[in-house]
Amino acid sequence: MPRFGSHIRRCREKLKKGDRTYSVRQVAARVGVEPSYLSKVERGHEAPPSEAKIRALARELGEDPDALLAMAGKVASDLQEVIRRRPRLMAQLIRGVQFMPDVGLRHLVVRARRKRI
Amino acid sequence: MPRFGSHIRRCREKLKKGDRTYSVRQVAARVGVEPSYLSKVERGHEAPPSEAKIRALARELGEDPDALLAMAGKVASDLQEVIRRRPRLMAQLIRGVQFMPDVGLRHLVVRARRKRI
DNA sequence: TGTAGTATGTACTATACACTACACATTATA
DNA sequence: TATAATGTGTAGTGTATAGTACATACTACA
Structure with missing residues (x-):
């Protein structure tokens, strides 16, 4: 980095x-x-x-x-706020995607945005 | 809270x-x-x-x-680390899910875990 | 060659964070 | 009832964070 x-x-x-x-x-x-x-x-x-x-x-x-x-070793405070609102679910999501390749992650982002789950 | x-x-x-x-x-x-x-x-x-x-x-x-x-108003440091590794994608994902209901989020978590995107 | 603008060095500050140390009054128990 | 354990008050500590203020040295160019 x-x-x-x-x-x-x-x-x-x-x-x-x-x-x-x-x-x-x-x-x-x-x-x-x-x-x-x-x-x-x-x-x-x-x-x-x-x-x-x-x-x-x-x-x-x-x-x-x-x-x-x-x-700078920081995470935007608005993102932290989103995590703090639903800590367990968000923690599962983030740890779940940590080894996913960029392509996969991008697909997930699209799905999240479209709200078609 | x-x-x-x-x-x-x-x-x-x-x-x-x-x-x-x-x-x-x-x-x-x-x-x-x-x-x-x-x-x-x-x-x-x-x-x-x-x-x-x-x-x-x-x-x-x-x-x-x-x-x-x-x-305590904090976010686990390992989660912060995951975000910092791919800041733009992770920021999109997190902001993308912020208004998604818990059910939808849980589906996304399952998908992320199974790596079937 | 003078001077306007530029980069950097040194020294300092105020506030927050994350606690410790110890004394003291109260309560439980043997 | 002695004593052991408990909860809390007061005061202080070291380190990190997030900078400011001013002086000094360099550089371009008119």
Whole structure:
């Protein structure tokens, strides 16, 4: 798994090539943190920020929030809430799919969405 | 949702009727915490303990760990790990089932287990 | 070559988490 | 009734989380 910080840095540098407003300072300002903090996070000198800041970063960089949260070792709080509402069933479901290949999982997702069980 | 502490207390008191070793002190000792701490947790004067201690409590009281963790506002770390391995697919699955009734969810669990997709 | 903008280093902070240690009053029991 | 066990109150601890504030050094470019 790619480290959170280095991934953020790559994304930001890539965007910076076409748009100079993607400097550490400006992105930090838009996301709502101090530039030195973002710098440290990007270089892995500091742990990843809170879920809220990660979401802001994801928006800013056009990345998937759930993927970024995962790299930060976190799980979105709305997903946790869904699990906590029906802990036993959700635990069975999640442990049940843990070794299922992506294809199978995608089928399950489609079925869940269509509500045709 | 029942509060974590009061639920624990009810469970323990019930067991205590048939077995005097289910006192605050003795359960605390077996679980590996100070009795005063367990007492405070049970009365809601202190936040629920860590995942490890909750698991120990679940074993001690014959309760489901995932259910207890949910009451404590937590999600088992092994489930979080499963989600973090495939964040986007798992997020889609979990958000997809959030409004599905229990019956539907149970069907999905069975399918997941049988790997017949 | 000056300066505007940029990245980073150092030091600090406030809050939450997850408890321990011990004293004390009460209750049960032998 | 002595003593053993029980439940609870008060106070304090170490660590992690999630950052800020400011100074310093570098870099581009006009």
